[in-house]
Amino acid sequence: MxxxxxxxxxxxxxxxxxxxxxxxxxxxxxxxxxxxxxxLQKGFKLYIDAIQDKYTMKALLLTVEATVFAVIVNTVFGLFAAWSITKYHFKRKRLLTVLIDIPFAISPIIAGLVFILTFGRIGWAKEILDFLDMKIVFAVPGIILGTIFVTFPFISREIIPVLQAQGNDQEEAAAIMGASAFRIFRKVTFPQIKWAFLYGIVLCTARAMGEFGAVSVLSGHLRGKTVTLPLQVEILYSEFNFTAAFAVSSVLVILAIIILIIRNIIEHQMKKAGGNYVRKAS
Amino acid sequence: MKRSRRKQVIPGFGISMGVTLTLLSLIVLIPMASLVINASGVGFSTFWETVTDKRVLSGYYVSLLCSFTAAVVNAVFGVILAWVLVRYDFPFKRFIDGLIELPFALPTAVAGIALTNLYSDKGMIGQFLDQIGIKVAYTRIGIIIAMIFIGIPFVVRTIQPVLEDLDSQYEEAANVLGASKAKIFFRIIFPEIRPALLTGFGLAFARALGEYGSVVFIAGNMPFKTEIAPLLIMGKLEQFDYHGANAIALVMLAFAFLILFAINSLQIHYSKFTKQ
Structure with missing residues (x-):
């Protein structure tokens, strides 16, 4: 040169x-x-007041509740789905993985809409809900369901590539020696996917806490009842209460930054542990 | 989902598959089926009338135009960012690398009001653009900016691993043979990252098409000008016109799947091309 x-x-x-x-x-x-x-434009005191507002606190609690439910359900699903897809032979495996990714490809507005069409006024499951005296749409269960839906593939997607890269030799050896499925999972598989699993939980938490579209469709915006933190931001903003809207947003920004830092630490650990994990967009 | 003839070596097939399929059906498949169940009860002429309404058509147009433009911008900057992060060393690189993921972690509504404030005619960036006659907030440019924001990590994160794994021997050979840097990039590196770029482009495109939270604040939502398709669905829902919302949603779903299908076909086309 x-x-x-x-x-x-x-x-x-x-x-x-x-x-x-x-x-x-x-x-x-x-x-x-x-x-x-x-x-912080109008001083620190107003900032603290805006955060300590009664409705903001309730919104924070609801956001935490929906996020916890989403993480639990998606953890159960993610582990079972990743295990089923990578450890067994069956037909239409490809179709199953495409179906799991559906929530990924569709607009969050449509994610909310499908629950309205199922459980709402014209929904076919409305009578069942009336019979059970339950409410899903414009109530907390709807918010939780919407949040679970949009984060559904997050955990399984992180685990599957790691398990595929590892192969099944160790599990098959354990099975031949007579170990039960649960024992194989606990002793052989889980140590391999530990970090990918944690990574999935972090991504799931980030998305669940910030979900707006699906929750906005299903919430009905009942203040203090069905309003999550992102919806609280929207309400304050549309009332031209900009300082409060940005104050509540700053709480979410801080949470997002914490999540990013944890994500980076986990990624660092994964590189140290295995190195064959391929990072991809989620 | 039939068990194939070969017997499973690892025990627990029944229960694992059972839990997987039950949860998948309850959370995703049965609710999704409601879209079709309800639409079939309406009748084709009503469906057609709803989805070909002028305001609805312009909503599709604005959505497709803006998300496509944003995906193109993201493809260009995504390649540059991935390249810089993989090939060069500079201060704060790890910090910048971590920052790329911000749009995944930041709630879309927060991004939406922040961008609106930033680009309004009194905002930190908007006031300077206003002086040279460019309006961003409440125009299609604003929609595109919000879509660039949410789409950028998709492109960077799909290209980065491919660039990291790239075998450098072809580049070195080309260099020894006297090829220019630009020629090496376009003739050797670009064909290697093209499949990942297409995937990233498709993901960013599909995500932008369905995006609501970050776009709704900056769009201004003027019918025929800055009203996007997800907002039309929201509008129908607010008027309790569930069948209308259902019809628009089905067309949007068709668009999203068409994009993913087109990207897939392009990839198959290129993989045949390069293997010859």
Whole structure:
């Protein structure tokens, strides 16, 4: 390589780095700065008041509740689905993986809509609910269901590639020696997927806590009852109470940053532990 | 889901498959079936009238146009970002790498109001753009900006692992033979990352098409101008027109699956092309 060529490539290198940093600064950092500066614009006392507001606290509790349910249900599903898909031979495996990914491909608004069409006023399951004296749409169960739906594939998707990369030799050996399925899972499989599983839980938590579209369709916006934190942000914003809206947002921003840090730590651990984990978009 | 003839070596097939299929049916398949069950009760002419209404058609148009533009911008910047993060070393690289994931972690409603504030005519960026006559908030440009925000990690994160695993011997060979940097990139590296780029593009496109939270605030939601398809569904729901919402949703689903199908076909086309 001659000298001018080297100079050129250094110039290109610096230009590309500069371009990337400008892009990320404008697109990702500036929105965070705006949230924090708008939240604190009218002083720290008003900021604290906005966060300690009764409805905001209730919204926070509901968000935590929906997130916990989503993580529990999707953990059970994720472990069973990943295990079934990677450890057994059966027909239409490909179809099953496509079906699991459905919540990924569709708009969150449609995710909310399907529950309205099932359990709502014109839903075919409405009579069953009336008989059981239950309410799903415009009530807390609807919010929980919507949150579970949009995060449904998150955990299984992280575990499946790791298990596929590992192969089944160890499990099959254990089975031939007479170990039960649960014992094989606990002793052989789980130690391999530990970090991927945690990673899935982190992604699931992030999405569940921030879900807006599906929950917005199913909530009915009953203040103090069916309003989650992101919906509380929307309500405050539409009432032109911008400082409060950004104050509540700042809580979510802090949670998002904590999640990102945990995510990075887990990723670091995964690279150390196995190295054959392939990072992919989720 | 029949068990194949070969006997399973590992025990527990029945219960694992049972739990998987039960949960999948309860949470995803049965509710999704309601879309079809309800639509079939309406009749084709009503369905057709709803989905070909002028305002609805313009909603599809705005949604497709903006999400496609955003996906193209994301494809370009996604390649640049992945390239910079894999090939170069610079201060705060790990921090910047972690930052890419922010749109996955930040609630969309928060992103929505932050971007609206930023790009309004009094906002930190919007006021400068306003002086040169560019309006972003409450226009289609605003919608595109929000869609770029939520789509960028998809492209970067699909390309990054491919670039990391790329065998450098072809590049070195080309370099020794005197090929320029640009030529090496377009003739050797680009064909390698093309499948991942297509996947990332498709994911970003599909995500932007269905996006609601981050777009709804900055869009302004003017019929025929900045009203996106998910918002039309929301509007129908607010008027308790469930059948209308159902019809629009089915067409949107068709678009989303068409995009994924088209990306898949393109990939098959290219993989045949490169294997010859």
């Amino acid at each position: 001659n000298k001018t060529n080297k100079k050129e490539s250094k110039l290109v290198r610096n230009l590309l780095i500069l371009l990337s940093i400008i892009f990320l600064f404008i697109m990702l950092v500036m929105p965070l700065v705006v949230v924090l500066s708008e939240a």
